[in-house]
Amino acid sequence: MKTVLITGANKSIGLETARQLLQQGYYVYLGSRDMQKGRQAADQLKSEGLQHIEPVMIDVDSADAINAARRVLGAKTQSLDVLINNAGISGGFPQTSLETDPHVFRQVFDTNFFGVINTTQAFIDLLRQSPAPRIVNVTSGLGSLTLHTDPAWKYYHVKGAAYTSSKTALNAYTIVLAYDLRDTAFKVNAVDPGYTATDFNHHSGPGTVPDAAARIVKAAMIGPDGPTGQFFSDDNAPETGISPW
Incomplete structure (x- = not known):
């Protein structure tokens, strides 16, 4: 059974991503910085008949918490097939x-x-033990520099200085990470779940949580012939699914 760790998975898109991967037969380590909320989320999924799930306390803002989570997983499994760096904040607008x-x-x-970097580096040894490791960095279409310089883009005027910059930096890290792992079985990609109605944006987005999670799941399950080092975004590139950087 393939294993996956999802950060920030106790609610919203992260929780739905866990649900969909459970339905695909994965064993899910549900990451949450609040263990009580993590247990509640895991219990919710178990009540739906999805049993292969465990909550794991991980606060990506803390290197100590990340390393502690690594020790916990290391005692449970010798390998990790998928890491989904989903935890994120907006910083307020x-x-x-x-x-x-x-x-x-x-x-x-x-x-x-930095939370993504610390988490990825902490779990890379477990990922290397998988025959087909996958890393999915959940980004945003707002991280595209190309689109942000195009006045015709539908979100041209949505410019959060801190949030946008952080996702652009994440995209750049994804490119380098994919390059560094280019001669291995790793597939490393950034995924924009789209402008989705969640508490992250006061439920203002037109997209649905199941559709957003499905985009992440697709990248997590990408086959050996699939691309690496890509920026997937059905929202910004509905025809190709590949967003400009």
Whole structure:
């Protein structure tokens, strides 16, 4: 049975991603920085008949918490097939380049960027033990520099200085990570779940949580002939599914 760790999986898109991967036969380690909420989420899925799930406490803002989670998983499994770096924060809006407090930038980057790096580096040894390891970095269409410079883009005026910058940085890290793992069985991709109605955006998005999660699941289950180092976005590139960086 393939194993997957999903950060920030106790609610919303992360929780639905766990549900869909459970339905596909994966054993899910449901990451949550609040263990009580993680247990509640796991119990919810178990009540649906999805039994192969365990909550794992992991706060991606804390290197100590990440390393502790690595030790916990290491005692449970010798390999990890999929890592989904889903945990993220917006930092609150509006965010202008001149008025947003630098503390907000640091806070958002700690979660959305450095948290991904720390988590990936902590679990890379378990991933290397998988015959077909996958890393999915959940990004945003707002991380595209190409689209942000196009006045015709539908989200051209949606510019959160801290959040947008953090996702652009995450995209850049994804490119380098995929390059560094290019001669291995790894597939490393960034996935934009789309503008989805969640509490992240006060349920203002037109997309649904199941559709958003399905995009992440698709990348997590990508086959050996699938691409690596790509930026998947059905929202920004409905014809090709590949967003410009």
